[in-house]
Amino acid sequence: MRILMTTWEYPPDKVGGVASHVADLSKALVKMGHDIHILIPGTEKKEELYDKGITMHRMEPIHNVTDMTTWSTAIAHRMEKEAIKLHKQQKFDIVHTHDWMMVPAGTGIKKLLNVPLVFTIHSTEHGRSGVHDPYTKMINDLEWYGTYEANNVITVGKDFCREVQSLFRVPDDKIHYVPNGVELEKFDSPKLNAKREDFVGDWEKMVLFCGRMTYVKGVHNLIEAMPSIVREHPDTKFVLAGKGPDLENYRGRVKSMGIAEKTLFPGYVDDDTLVALYRMADLTVAPSLYEPFGIVALEAAAARRPTIGSYIGGLKETIVHEHTGLHTWAGNSGSIADQVNRMLWDGSWRNWLGENGRRYVEDNFMWNKIAYWTTGIYGKTLGIW
Amino acid sequence: MVGTGRILLITKDFNIQGPSSYVKDLSFFMAGRGTDVHVVCYGNEECDYDLGEKIHVHQVRFILGANNTYNWHMLMNNELKRKSRELMEKNDFDLIHCIDWTAYPTAIGVSRMFDKPYVITLYSTEKERGLGVYESGMISDIEWMSTYDAGYIITLNQDTRNVLIHDYGVPSGKITLATENGKDPYEETEHVYERMLNN
Numbered sequence: 388m389r390i391l392m393t394t395w396e397y398p399p400d401k402v403g404g405v406a407s408h409v410a411d412l413s414k415a416l417v418k419m420g421h422d423i424h425i426l427i428p429g430t431e432k433k434e435e436l437y438d439k440g441i442t443m444h445r446m447e448p449i450h451n452v453t454d455m456t457t458w459s460t461a462i463a464h465r466m467e468k469e470a471i472k473l474h475k476q477q478k479f480d481i482v483h484t485h486d487w488m489m490v491p492a493g494t495g496i497k498k499l500l501n502v503p504l505v506f507t508i509h510s511t512e513h514g515r516s517g518v519h520d521p522y523t524k525m526i527n528d529l530e531w532y533g534t535y536e537a538n539n540v541i542t543v544g545k546d547f548c549r550e551v552q553s554l555f556r557v558p559d560d561k562i563h564y565v566p567n568g569v570e571l572e573k574f575d576s577p578k579l580n581a582k583r584e585d586f587v588g589d590w591e592k593m594v595l596f597c598g599r600m601t602y603v604k605g606v607h608n609l610i611e612a613m614p615s616i617v618r619e620h621p622d623t624k625f626v627l628a629g630k631g632p633d634l635e636n637y638r639g640r641v642k643s644m645g646i647a648e649k650t651l652f653p654g655y656v657d658d659d660t661l662v663a664l665y666r667m668a669d670l671t672v673a674p675s676l677y678e679p680f681g682i683v684a685l686e687a688a689a690a691r692r693p694t695i696g697s698y699i700g701g702l703k704e705t706i707v708h709e710h711t712g713l714h715t716w717a718g719n720s721g722s723i724a725d726q727v728n729r730m731l732w733d734g735s736w737r738n739w740l741g742e743n744g745r746r747y748v749e750d751n752f753m754w755n756k757i758a759y760w761t762t763g764i765y766g767k768t769l770g771i772w
Numbered sequence: 773m774v775g776t777g778r779i780l781l782i783t784k785d786f787n788i789q790g791p792s793s794y795v796k797d798l799s800f801f802m803a804g805r806g807t808d809v810h811v812v813c814y815g816n817e818e819c820d821y822d823l824g825e826k827i828h829v830h831q832v833r834f835i836l837g838a839n840n841t842y843n844w845h846m847l848m849n850n851e852l853k854r855k856s857r858e859l860m861e862k863n864d865f866d867l868i869h870c871i872d873w874t875a876y877p878t879a880i881g882v883s884r885m886f887d888k889p890y891v892i893t894l895y896s897t898e899k900e901r902g903l904g905v906y907e908s909g910m911i912s913d914i915e916w917m918s919t920y921d922a923g924y925i926i927t928l929n930q931d932t933r934n935v936l937i938h939d940y941g942v943p944s945g946k947i948t949l950a951t952e953n954g955k956d957p958y959e960e961t962e963h964v965y966e967r968m969l970n971n
Contacts, residue, residue: 451912475885495881498850499857525839
């Protein structure tokens with residue numbers, strides 16, 4: 388099949404999980420023999436062959452932009468023009484759009500090219516921040532519009548699938564659950580692209596958080612749990628990697644709590660460093676309050692390390708309690724402290740959980756399987772089966 | 773010129789029961805010349821109807837609201853695109869006439885999809901309207917883009933023509949002031965069609 392993807396992020400430029408998802412899915416689809424073209428914002432208009440046969444079509448940037456909703460409708464117009472040009476060279480079978488910011492592009496291309504639309508929704512505004520003003524309502528409406536106009540909708544978590552279905556009233560027969568996956572090769576490299584001593588002392592245990600520094604990721608709950616963990620395990624060092632609007636707030640919080648020397652905020656880390664951090668960490672914590680999928684737990688598992696994560700959303704699936712990691716009550720710092728303390732006592736147990744996690748990923752979350760399931764949805768969309 | 777030909781008029785508004793308007797009067801004028809006129813427009817309900825033998829109105833509905841006028845028009849164009857593309861697939865049009873920036877995303881889309889020339893009429897520019905709304909810069913950008921992509925531009929007043937030339941950098945030879953020196957704007961529009969089809 389000839390597939391046109393639209394996305395607002397792609398590695399190495401990453402903000403959330405959409406970039407890795409689109410890149411890894413596209414690479415797996417190319418391996419299956421599909422022809423993948425990706426429309427993506429850029430700093431200049433250009434076309435390039437990218438990861439293993441994927442053709443990237445970068446759009447010129449938008450100036451005068453007032454907010455992200457307006458950006459999304461403006462970039463859609465540029466993407467449509469590019470899609471027309473490519474479609475006239477050789478017809479696309481499917482347009483596959485990701486996230487609300489690409490809904491105007493995906494729907495516009497569908498209407499103009501008369502090509503069926505598949506929409507992957509990675510999270511909802513309702514879950515991320517709530518719908519409480521015209522701006523968040525617009526985002527919520529675009530998410531609904533994407534599910535309404537799409538021939539088929541893909542969600543990345545089982546709980547999340549139910550959330551989307553109930554929130555946007557999506558008919559049963561057009562909404563599907565296809566999980567995210569993990570590319571194992573990058574976790575198996577003999578070389579580590581970061582030094583442990585740059586993050587923690589050799590006598591210290593590393594507790595890792597990685598993700599956006601925002602309220603929904605629950606970092607504040609982890610910070611509240613830290614004093615209790617440090618009391619029981621004085622050799623603990625918390626590495627909180629990522630950037631976001633609340634980063635400075637969190638820095639100030641750990642300082643005021645007197646645990647600044649036990650905490651490191653390396654900011655945004657690139658993919659290679661992140662993989663090294665997963666591998667070097669003793670355990671990873673995912674204290675999210677809202678998590679449609681929970682890729683962090685799978686990436687840690689791919690690195691053979693256990694994760695302690697909230698019993699919500701996708702983390703219910705990506706962590707198997709007492710087998711690949713531990714669950715905590717969401718928003719409960721006492722629960723986080725208890726589970727981290729438990730796990731820090733026993734290195735052998737951590738290793739056992741980590742090995743189980745790795746097998747769990749290999750059995751359930753490989754991109755070749757996910758690409759196969761996605762192709763099934765493409766086939767259903769086209770009426771092939 | 774177009775005579776027995778066929779044109780696609782794409783406009784947000786086409787109120788046949790309302791006061792006289794450029795789009796309505798142009799449709800009747802061209803129909804009187806024997807041209808098959810298809811009008812794609814927005815309305816409260818989806819419907820198709822004919823006005824006489826030569827004017828075919830295709831009204832689309834759009835169900836989403838938006839947080840600003842720019843976003844709403846850009847998204848509403850999805851339905852104009854769908855209907856226009858369906859018509860282009862069934863009929864052989866000579867040209868596409870777009871009214872205002874509010875229909876431009878559709879006009880340029882179908883123009884490129886089906887290799888048909890398009891002309892745009894701009895009643896005014898965002899700069900003249902001076903609305904100073906939140907997204908005025910974006911509207912000016914898309915107005916500029918609509919003039920850049922168009923084969924010809926029709927304006928109905930001198931101010932708009934001046935803004936296009938001096939602020940948007942449009943070559944003066946690409947602009948027709950259809951009301952200049954008491955000319956009939958509909959005859960002038962027909963002349964623009966002829967020039968476009970002869971190029």
